[in-house]
Amino acid sequence: MPEDPGPARNKFRSDFFVEIALVIAVAVYLVFAQGQTVGENLSFTVLGAGLMALATYWTLHTARDGLEVIALRLRPGK
Numbered sequence: 001m002p003e004d005p006g007p008a009r010n011k012f013r014s015d016f017f018v019e020i021a022l023v024i025a026v027a028v029y030l031v032f033a034q035g036q037t038v039g040e041n042l043s044f045t046v047l048g049a050g051l052m053a054l055a056t057y058w059t060l061h062t063a064r065d066g067l068e069v070i071a072l073r074l075r076p077g078k
Contacts, residue, residue: 005072
């Protein structure tokens with residue numbers, strides 16, 4: 001972990017903006033998928049599964065960066 005929380009905070013902030021964009025993309029996908037059954041259009045289903053997997057991975061990545069920022073703030077012996 002870096003000594004200065006500034007770079008970690010900036011990294012978390014940029015990851016958070018990507019997270020928001022991914023959540024919006026999943027919401028748009030779900031709006032388009034409203035009238036379709038799963039597997040009706042295989043490429044559309046695969047796109048949705050991939051998008052949701054990416055959003056899940058990125059959420060965990062962002063949470064890790066957020067925990068790093070919190071740990072750097074609460075670290076004893078500053």
